[in-house]
Amino acid sequence: MTILTDAQLAAAQKRIVAVLSFGQILGGIAFGATVSLGALLAADLSGDDALSGLATASVTLGAAAAAIPLGRAAGRWGRRFSLTAGNLFALFGVMVVVGAASLxxxxxxxxxxxxxxxxxxxxxxxxxxxxxxxxxxxxxxDLSVVVWSTTIGAVAAPLMLTPGEQLGALIGMPPLTGSYLFSFVAQAAALTLYLVALRPDPLLTAQARARDAGSGPALDAGIDRPWVARYAMFAVAGSHVVMASVMAMTPIHLSHMVHAQHGASTSTTDVTALVGVTIALHVGGMYALSPLFGILADRWGRVRTILLGQALLAASLLFAIFVSGEAWGVIVALTLLGLGWSAATVAGATLLTEVTPVGARARRQGLSDSIMSLSAATAAALAGVVLSGFGYAGLAIAESVFVIAIVALTPFAVRRIRASRSA
Structure with a gap:
């Protein structure tokens, strides 16, 4: 592989960030239907609200199972291979979901x-x-710009629920699956984009530069700080557990709330409209301000930005505890939930990357994603049971344990960072 000059590297990075950003727009559209409709489909097909959490549990379980293999594949064959492999999985998954609803x-x-x-x-x-x-x-x-790009597709996807239902009904699709038409087209487009335009492959290029004796400071090989890396993984995973658990149960909670307020006259469209708006604002919180959190992580510090995320998550849980009986309270809670997740995820992923050498990054990043997804899958599966037994407020109280744990571990990580810098 030809080693790029610093000028070529900067130009390549701009192009790669643009390609990844556009791919995330398409990915947000593709993934949004499952986020919005998964719990409702699960409750409908199973006939039991307590099993609705298995939808989010399944999506996070799938991510957990694939994260490490895809990370290792990226380390060996590059990011283009792992990203397109993910697109193929999702394309087949969309077809299976629609078939399952039909059957x-x-x-x-x-x-x-x-x-x-x-x-x-x-x-x-x-x-x-x-x-x-x-x-x-x-x-x-740069990381936050790519995260932010998901905003466009992810916010648009929940708002497509009603048009998707109408389009699906016209062509005879099962109820609650029409939006998956948009998902399929978006995933196919993202796959084509990565195959054609993600060149040079960023990870293979980074590895080549790290091996080159004259690579210079533009791309540091990184100093290994495993204890700080573990803290970053826990901060990302814990924040994701809080977000996934509360978000997964919000459609069910809103459905119950709407039926309680309007009785038997409630239609599916009434529920999906409220769920769509709420999830759209939540996903907007997850991604819209991520560039701000990325700049804060660069200038203010990774750990401080993680703590900002925990403060926002705590505020979200307070709204879920005390104002969960009102639609506006749930909307505020979900928006703050998204913002807290964004701050913690952007700063935590950045911290993990910079405390890990180039040669180990893809593997450790895959491990982080696997832990994050597996933890959230377990929590989301239990969230339906907690919701049934203790209500929405009870679920929020339970999730506050993770916020407290992340804050409590932060001083230990700060001491490790300071010790490694002074060594």
Whole structure:
């Protein structure tokens, strides 16, 4: 592989970030239907609200199962291979979900959602791909730009629920599956984009530069700080558990709330409209301000930005505890939930990258994503049981344990960072 000059590297990085950003727009459209409709489909096909959490559990389980293999594949064959492999998983998953709804098969639905989750593991790697060739002082910014790009597709996807239902009904698709038409087209477009335009491959180029004796400071090989890396993984995973658990149960909570307020006259469209708006604002919180959090992570510090994320998550949980009986309270809670997740994820992923040498990054990043997804899958599966037994407020109280744990561990990570800098 030809080693790029610093000028060529900067130009390549701009192009790679642009390609990854556009791919994330398409990925957001593709993934949004599962986020919005998975719990409703699971409750409908299973006939039991307590099993609705298995939808989010399945999507995160699929991401957990695929994260490490895709990370290792990226380390060996590059980001282009792992991203397109994820797209293929998701494409097949969409078809299986629609088939499951048609056959009224709950187990088959979970299989399809697991495959979509495996595809999302590839999407998650896009944020790390943005850091492969980034200079250290802009690492958080470049990562956050790619995360932000998901806003467009992810916010649009929940708002497509009603048009998707109408379009699906016209062509005879099962209820609650029409939006998956948009998902399929978007995933196919993203696959084509990565195959054609993600050149040079960012990770393979970074590895080549790290092996080259004259690579210079533009792309540091990195000093290994495993204890700090573990803290970063826990901060990302814990924040994701809080977000996934509360978000997964929000459609069910809103459905119950709407039916309680309007009785038997409530239509499916009434529920999906409220769910669509709420999830759209939540996903907007997850991605819209990520560039701000990336800049804060670069200038203010990675750990401080992680703590900002925990403060926002705590505020979200307070709204969920005390104002969960009002639609506006749930909307505020979900928006803050997205913002807290964004700050913690951007800063945590950036911290993990910079405390890991280039040669180990893809493997450790895959491990982080796997832990994050597996933890969230377990929590989301239990969230339906907690919701049924203790209500929405009870679920929020339970999730506050993770916020407290992340804050409590922060001083230990700060001491490790200071010790490694002074060594």
């Amino acid at each position: 009224r098969s709950f187990p088959l639905l979970l299989v399809g959602i697991i495959m979509i989750g495996a595809g999302n593991a590839g999407n998650l790697q896009s944020r790390f791909a943005a850091t492969d060739l980034a200079s250290p002082k802009h690492r958080g910014r």
